[in-house]
Each structure stands twice: as C-alpha cells, then as structure tokens.
C-alpha cells in the first residue's frame with residue numbers, strides 16, 4: 001500500500017476532480033444557495049469509524065461527489081448574502097491546486113514561492129497607499145491579521161520588553177480603543193495578548209455607526225486621568241454589521257497627538273478604496289501603523305487568505321524574529337517565519353498572484369464598485385416596498401433591513417424577522433443572516449459576489465416576503 005500514484009493515475013483522478021468542480025460551477029447560477037444535510041448524513045460524516053483499511057482513490061473522489069460537494073456553505077451562489085463570504089474565483093481554485101502540488105513551505109527560503117509572496121504583498125501595500133518598504137505577511141484571515149497587527153502594537157507600545165517580561169514591567173495598564181461595532185477578533189486578540197478585555201474600551205458611534213471621534217478624545221483623557229495608559233486605536237475600515245468606515249484621518253490625528261498606534265481593521269472593507277463611490281472615505285488609511293485585509297473576501301480568492309501590513313517592517317520583524325539582530329544577514333531576503341507566528345506556511349500567495357493578474361486592478365475597481373451599486377439597488381427596492389423597512393445603508397455593500405408589513409406591530413418585529421429567517425435558511429433558496437442594531441433584530445445582506453445580479457436581489461425580497469407571510473399566517 002502506498003500513497004504514491006503513477007502520473008497516469010494522478011491525471012485521471014485529477015480530470016475527474018476538475019470535472020466535478022466544473023459541474024458544480026455550471027449548477028451554481030440556478031441552484032439553491034444551499035442544501036441542508038439530513039441528521040443522518042451529519043452523523044455519518046462525524047462518526048465514521050477510523051479507517052483501518054485502504055480505500056480506493058476513485059471511490060473517495062466519488063464519495064466527495066455524493067456526500068460532501070452537494071452540501072456547501074453556499075457562498076459560491078449569487079443568492080448568498082450572509083456574513084462576509086464571497087465566491088471563489090475559478091482561477092483561484094486552480095491556483096490552490098497548483099500550490100498544493102508545489103507544496104513549498106513559505107517559512108521562507110530561496111524558491112519561487114517566496115518571491116511571489118513578496119510580489120503580492122507589494123501590490124497590497126500599493127492598494128492601501130503604504131510604501132514598498134513596509135512589512136507584510138499573508139495569514140489565514142482577518143482574525144489572524146488583527147492578532148498579528150496588534151501583537152506588533154504590543155511589542156512597540158510596551159515600556160518594558162514584552163518578549164522577555166510580558167506585561168509585568170508596565171507602569172500602568174494599557175488601553176486599546178475600538179468602536180462598539182469593532183469586530184470580535186479584536187477582542188479575542190486583546191484577550192490573547194494579555195491586555196485583558198476590560199482594557200478594550202468601546203467607543204460609541206455616530207448615527208452612521210462610525211466611531212465618534214470626540215467620544216474617543218474624551219475617553220483617552222478620562223483614562224489618562226484614571227491612571228491608565230492609552231496605547232492604540234483599532235479603527236474599522238468597513239464594519240461587519242453595516243460596513244461603516246470610521247473617520248480614519250481624524251483618528252490618525254488623535255493617535256499622532258497622543259502617541260497611540262493606529263491599527264485599521266480592513267478585513268472586509270480595505271479594498272473598497274478601489275471603488276469610485278467610496279475611495280474618498282479612506283483618507284488617512286495610509287497613516288495607519290498596521291492594517292488587516294482579507295483577500296478571501298472582496299478579492300475573491302478561495303478561503304483562506306488574510307494579510308497584515310505594518311508600516312515599519314522592522315517592528316513586525318522585531319516582534320516575531322528569533323534571529324538576533326547581530327546575526328541577521330542583510331544581503332539575504334529574511335524568512336517570512338521571522339515576520340509572523342507560523343513556521344511552516346502554505347503558498348497562499350499563488351492564488352492571489354493569479355487572480356489579481358487575471359482581472360487586474362481595473363477589474364477589481366469595476367467589480368467592487370458594482371457590488372456597491374447592487375447594494376444601492378437593493379436599498380432602493382426596500383424603500384419602494386411597503387412590506388420592508390430599511391435600517392442601515394452603509395457606504396459599502398451591506399444592507400440592514402426588516403420585514404415590516406403595514407399591519408405588524410412594532411413589538412412583534414424581532415420575533416417575526418427571526419422566525420422568517422429560520423424558514424428561509426432552512427429552505428435554502430437564498431441565504432442570509434441577521435444582526436442586532438440598536439437593540440433590534442435586523443436582516444443583513446452583504447454583497448461581495450461577482451455573480452449576483454439585480455434579479456437575485458428582487459428574488460431575495462420576494463422570498464423573504466413570502467416566508468414572512470407564511471410565518472404570520474402561523475401566528476394568527
């Protein structure tokens with residue numbers, strides 16, 4: 001028994017695998033957004049006994065075809081609007097396969113993968129207006145990107161040496177600010193980095209869910225007076241709830257005055273800087289000390305691919321490198337392992353390298369801008385209908401709304417929307433999720449999808465209204 005294969009067998013299995021993906025691609029536009037597994041199927045996948053004996057590769061690929069591929073999360077569908085999950089660019093899927101075959105560790109070293117990763121990092125720096133000599137690294141996603149950026153912040157902002165002493169040599173507890181819409185991964189990072197989440201202070205937002213800068217100033221002053229040490233603002237360039245972009249330039253002023261690190265969480269929204277409708281809202285992003293972005297969202301590469309950029313490459317290296325500075329060879333390209341937590345690392349850069357070139361930055365400008373226009377279309381449709389109410393229309397591609405037929409009482413709406421969402425998710429024709437805004441349950445549709453058309457948005461509202469009427473019928 002061997003894991004190895006003859007080139008011919010590999011070729012035949014590979015063709016079959018590509019055929020399966022091509023069939024899936026063909027069925028995407030008209031199929032349901034997602035299909036639910038039966039309880040039996042779930043159990044079968046979870047509790048299959050440890051396979052003692054060998055299985056034939058052909059049979060395993062067919063089992064993928066029958067038991068796994070038909071039950072996806074749904075994000076390749078044009079009618080999937082949940083969270084911030086985009087479809088994968090088909091070329092990116094093939095790149096993922098090529099990268100697996102290449103099977104290099106991007107810990108570093110003198111192989112083509114290293115130069116490709118540096119190449120795509122340089123492109124990402126240019127997109128957000130960072131200099132080419134800034135530091136950067138590809139990571140698994142926005143959460144790891146936030147953790148990495150905030151780890152560098154900790155390294156720089158501690159009075160003592162965080163690497164030897166942790167936080168034990170600090171004169172006062174350090175405080176980090178984010179808006180009350182800031183992503184949960186910022187809190188996770190603050191907890192993991194040892195600050196304690198009581199030192200993550202949530203700044204209130206304005207009526208468009210952007211950080212209120214005068215409240216930020218007031219919080220910094222109050223915390224200083226209370227003997228705490230403000231060290232960082234983790235601003236959002238596109239919140240997950242509504243796509244709000246904090247006033248980055250004003251926040252950069254505050255950070256410059258008070259000696260705070262500016263981290264910008266642009267996991268969803270940073271690349272919205274490419275869209276003509278919103279480019280102006282990013283003024284100041286280039287002043288950030290660190291930025292996270294998530295190519296597996298709006299740049300459409302297959303999951304996973306996130307990125308941390310740090311203005312001062314040296315700070316990123318000093319946070320993670322175990323190579324003492326006197327041993328660093330400045331002639332050789334340093335290993336990525338010196339710039340992040342991972343040692344062995346996947347070749348995430350290849351799918352980005354291929355996808356970015358396939359569509360070009362001009363192509364991204366158009367596709368991101370188109371998603372924003374589609375969100376405007378959805379918002380217009382909601383305004384025109386008397387059975388829906390628009391709750392938040394952020395500058396990017398997220399719409400928050402409620403099913404609110406004229407006869408429904410305001411107090412019944414949370415329950416009504418929760419129940420109709422459950423029905424719609426079960427049926428799977430469209431897929432979206434909800435969130436809470438100002439203590440109300442709202443439906444939330446995020447469009448990061450080069451396949452979505454206006455007709456899909458009409459279908460979304462009709463499907464929701466239909467489920468809403470049925471749920472109401474049950475109630476009365």
Ligand SMILES: *Cc1c(COP(=O)(O)O)cnc(C)c1O
Nearest residue numbers: 084141142143183238240267268
């Ligand atoms: C998606 C997202 C994250 C987390 O990124 P993952 O890739 O899911 O780890 C963080 N912040 C924002 C604003 C996001 O949209």
